[in-house]
Amino acid sequence: MRSDSAAASGPRAPWWLKLLAWGGLVFLHFPIVVVCLYAFNTEESAFSFPLKGFTLEWFRVAAERQDVIEAIGLSLKVALAATALSLVLGTLASLVLARRQFFGREALTLMFALPIALPGIITGIALLSAFKIAEVEMGFWTIAAGHGTFCLVVVYNNVVARLRRMPNSLVEASMDLGADGLQTFRHVLLPQMATALLAGGILAFALSFDEIIVTTFTAGHERTLPIWMLNQLGRPRDVPVTNVVAMLVMFITAIPLLLAWRLTRGTEQVAGSSK
């Protein structure tokens, strides 16, 4: 099996291609490693290199910072609300658009791609001006609504891809055996969609947790974690705490993402299969 596929993939990669590929990986991970290194740096104010020494002190300091804890709390709450919103709306949209042909379908598909295709600043300022016209007070719900809009697209993409790969004969069989639409949804569609939903939800969560451009427009006086980070960059005072928080932010998003990847693994396209 292994030797077969190795034979099928032909000649081995030339050394320079290997070098470029691994070099690319090093480039992609270099800044992440740097952030992690500086979180343990003993020096308080500068980014000099080589580092002066190793300490865990800044983790303790960060844990006692009320503003950091509040920002993390707000970010988590917003991400949960945006994920819930996008899961419901994204699933509904994908159920309709996965297979059925009807007038305006193309336009709808394009519309759902807009918040990803257009720069985030446009979503941000459009929502801001709409909230202003509607005289909505900026705060938690305006942030969540903004995030929900582009998170919806992520859930929709994930679920729609799964539904398209699922043979329609399953639904037909269920209907033939006398199940109504709701029963078919619960016993046939939902189990098939479950991992795609979960993965979409996790991606939506991570996306919302990290979002900054739309947030700067819709946040009012609230401070999510990315906004806290941005404020810190404007006045480099609490450098050590910023380093620690930066490292934590990476881990908070990395772990669920690895989980999402495991969930959708094996459902991706394989080599040579046409779309």
Added chain:
Amino acid sequence: MTTAQASAPARGGVGRSLSNLLYRRSTLRLLLLLTPPLLWFGVVYLGSLLALLAQSFYTFDDFTMEVTPELSWASYKALLDDANADIILRTVGMSASVTVASAVLAFPIAYYVARYTEGLRKGLFYVAIMLPMWASYIVKAYAWTVILTKGGILYWLVGKLGLDGALEWVLELPYVGGTSLSTSNLGRFLVFTYVWLPFMILPIQAAIERVPPQLLQASADLGARPAQTFRTVILPLAFPGVVAGSIFTFSLTLGDYIIPQLVGPPGLFIGSMVYTQQGSIGNLPMAAAFTVVPIVIVGIYLSIARRLGAFDAL
């Protein structure tokens, strides 16, 4: 017996009428399912976009600093002022160079992963590309400010390699340089390319993976050298992947205002202009007119990309 015989066609009739009803109701069900997401998107999102568009035609009074709903082309005319046209050109130029650089850097990685890895190693590469892609944007930007700063890692490395002279020479070049790495266009370009690179790798990889191995074998059987196969078979088939990736790199750079604020020379970007116009100046019509620029550019880009088949590669 007779009742069974009699009920059979009746049941069929009920069944048929039920399925007919279901069939007719399916449009109703479609509407029911579609209403919530449609309301959200149609009213909240598209509504906001249209409201924004409308406001770009409003009038802003320079003296009272107030916006009045009098329709005019003033904001669009102002876009053509030297200073504003400069901002647009600068942003588009940066977006284009970041896109080209990402494609050049991404192709070998994507090609290697798609053609020469499998099983565990493919999984490893996939995760290793995906994690930096999803890692916090603001943290990545922050990391680069740390790396590029004077006395930071990059300056240390350049010093160790004895390349100070070369760095100074590069920083003195027009359009590229600046007073230091973290205040130069080169630095900004580097950060942008880094941040959007994974968005380019994954579509290209997907496109190359979709090329059937038989096609490559056929090409080899017909006498093509590997380089010929690459040029005449793989490259054209991978191109939609490059275009798909470029939608991300181009559009994301076009609208960004965080990285230009953190790294690079002081000149404004489209994004930062939108932010200052609506925020500190309160000139929403001008901000709205500025957002129309990326909308139009991305719109044109998308329609070209669509013709090139990039949407199937997404």
